[in-house]
Amino acid sequence: MDNRSVRPVCGRSFPGLLRSALASLFLIASVPSGTLQAVPSTNREYFDIVRSIDLLGEVYQEVSKDYVDKVNVSELMYAGIDGMLHTLDPYTVFLDEDASKDFGELTSGHYPGIGVSIASIDGRIYVTSTVEGYPASKNGIKVGDRIVSINSRNIGKLSLEEVKGLIKGPSGSSITIRIERQGMPVFSLKLLREEVRVNSVSYSGLIDGIGYIEMKNFGTRAAEDLREAYQALRTEASGKKVPLRGLILDLRNNPGGLLDVAVDVTSLFVRKGSEVVSIKGRLPKTSKSYATATPPLDASLPLAILINNETASAAEIVSGAIQDLDRGVIIGGRSFGKGLVQSVIRVSYGHTLKLTTAKYYTPSGRLIQKELLDEGDRSTRKVLPGTGSEKTSRIFYTSGKRKVYGGGGISPDIEVAEPVLSPYLSELRRKGMLFLFSAGFRSTNASMPSMPLERKGLMASFGDFIRKREFTFRTESEQRFNELKESLEQERPERDEGRENCLSLLRQQIDSIRETEIAQESDKVAAALEVEILRHYSERLARMAELDQDPAVRKALEVLTDSHRYSSLLHL
Secondary structure (H helix, E strand, O other): OEEOOOOOOOOOOHHHHHHHHHHHHHHHHHOOOOOOOOOOOOOHHHHHHHHHHHHHHHHHHHHHHHOOOOOOHHHHHHHHHHHHHHOOOOOOEEEOHHHHHHHHHHHHOEEEEOOEEEEEEOOEEEEEEEOOOOHHHHOOOOOOOEEEEEOOEEOOOOOHHHHHHHHOOOOOOEEEEEEEOOOOOOEEEEEEOEEEEOOOEEEEEEEOOEEEEEEOOEOOOHHHHHHHHHHHHHHHHHHOOOOOOEEEEEOOOOOOEOHHHHHHHHHOOOOOOOEEEEEEOOOHHHOEEEEOOOOOOOOOOOEEEEEOOOOOOHHHHHHHHHHHOOOOEEEEOOOOOOOEEEEEEEEHHHEEEEEEEEEEEOOOOOEOOOOOOOOOOOOOOOOOOOOOOOOOOOEEEOOOOOEEEOOOOOOOOEEOOOOOOOHHHHHHHHOOHHHHHHHHHHHHOOOOOOOOOOHHHHHHHHHHHHHHOOOOOOOHHHHHHHHHHHHHHHHOOOOOHHHHHHHHHHHHHHHHHHHHHHHHOHHHHHHHHHHHHHHOOOHHHHHHHHHHOOHHHHHHHHHHOOHHHHHHHHOO
């Protein structure tokens, strides 16, 4: 995403602004061809713009004045803008003033607050993470704490977004939070908000002499964050008197960010002057090639990049460039396929337009954007001509003449399927059972226990916990059984003993299957519980435990520690 701003026009009403725009466009359209260099040879397009704005303004005015019910004119305009943009692509969007502020925080990595992440579990708001070095962490707020009130306002009936809004505020302002922690009386903390900077690198560490760095976004400081993390790994390896044998850069679930930051990140690993990405748009000014402008930190250290189907945008630019330049091995699953460039245009009254102006291409010429499926009812009118799509089978070649394939997204050199949570474990997580049990464990165990825990006792305690919480789990078979039973009872409401006996036998079989499924998941639930319990003591130790069980990380370690295999993957 590149950044392009238009100076806001302030202090003018919409009708005046509309008339001014119409007048300007009419004057441009009226100038004979050749009088101004900026005017195209045909005036038809300008006339269509003038006519369309005129028509839009007239319809908006009539609806606002004479519709049978009173309408919110601002919401009506927003709906009109959203409807117009909805005919284009999913990434061209209009952001109102509040959304524009949130977008600015997302790309800058800064926000005013106390450095805490929260979630709604069972209708209550809990702390799920704290940022080290900021007010929440420094004043002793812990993972598992429940927020009861903010500035004397009970938050019991507020949505998660409303609570987030209460936590945010101007830097230097105070906030009083009332906390409920298991095993302790409810207490209050008065904190001073400050500008919180979220590091793009969420975790880094050494694993058997291999560096591991996890990046969660491509905000403005992402390249600097990555550089610092890499240098820290070098220092750590030197302190342990072991060589740094390779690096894993984890871009899974990374939604991307800024285009220039993606180029800067790539420049840390490839030779100066290497092409990273090109963009091509309808207008000449929107077509450009981007190359690295600085020498790399290390152009030879074995490198593996982890991707999955949630790796998108700027993260795909880095992955595609590293693959096309034969600089590293890509491991995981095919990436998301978000290859459209959005220019950020500041418009009037603090609003923002994210407008798609170009497409991304990797150095080999692959289009990153996947085909946008026709939703059928996406638009009642066809505003874009069919452009076709790049076939998945189309072959491209890396710098070393390796074959790579088009079709949208980045296809890995080594595919590793992501673990799929069972329906039972998924339901436990969704309802917050692991989190709430771990919070209770932490409240009765001041010191962090040694791992692994004694699992028989752990699962017995957890079983008691979910029974007290009245946790229920229904298998897919049970859901279909209930539908079948309801359908039969609707068709024949009168009691049928034979039917009841058959349904009873079937129900027994389904219950037996459910109990078997739960029993088979015992080890996975126990492992997930251990990680969650660790998180309530140390988020870093919890992440280390997760990585130890991660198949993609294990595969990357395997490849990076085998120099022959690593070389054979990158060189024909």
